[in-house]
Amino acid sequence: MTEATNRGPLVSAGTLIGAGLGGFLDGIVLHQITQVHNLLSGKYPPTTLVNVEINMFWDGLFHALCWVMTALGLALLWRAGGRADVPWSSRTFVGSLFLGWGVFNLVEGVVDHHVLKIHNVVQRLGESAWDYGFLAVGGLGMIAIGWALIRSGRNDAEPRGRSPVVG
Template sequence: MGHRKDGGLLAAGILLGVGLGGFVDGIVFHQILQWHNMLSSRLPPTNLLHMKVNMFFDGLFHAVAWMTTAIGLALLWRGFKKGTLPRSTPMFVGAMSLGWGLFNFFEGLIDHQLFGLHHVRPGERELAWDIAFLVSGLLLGGIGAALIRKGRATNIAT
């Protein structure tokens, strides 16, 4: 049997991974650990006004994460209704891992390095933390790509 199309499973999984990766970043680093806010390197939250501005942009960040997750769910639902989605756990989990990895890598590259909006953990070893975040994106992306290949190979065989 030839290569079966993914029916939108990869797009849905990648968007879910990007959105959920954003939620993990925001919840863990912004809220629980309170290591940084969206603009904390440009506008340190040292007074009430700066805290409010950072909180506003953290909220926009979470809104984008939510919308990305919702679009991923909508694509997943559409594929289920059409009956076009392959029933492949490795492809779906792989796509979500790839999405999370893409989020970590590009958010780290753009926000941490290119624009310097914030760092994972500001201070003495901020570059090491930022590099670790980039590496986590590459690892998640690599694991995701491997799982997608495994799922495709299994799909072709069935």
């Protein structure tokens, strides 16, 4: 039997799932529930029906991308589950989820909030402490937590009969 030492497939799957789920949470909480911004609210403020429709369309494309990332991550996780060389480690997997979510927040925050300026965390405030806090806590903080968990799980090798998520 091959020793399970290749964590790459588990980290890849978890990172992609984490990015997709992080995007879903962003879209559901910030775009839909609290309505503090939409994807293009910096360019098309939701003050007219046409602008609301434009934002809704682009929010839908954003959610479609999140769905694709999550689905691809699940496909990678399924493939990793069939490999004897991939160790199952809850810490590695959960760390990968945090890593993916943090990378999503960092990239989305830098690109959308600061480079393209298509929206801010709280659009009515413009660029504010919320944008920088989002990058620090939601981006760099989550990446650091994910990296630490992945590192701490490097020697984990749970029995093959156990679930890759619970343990």
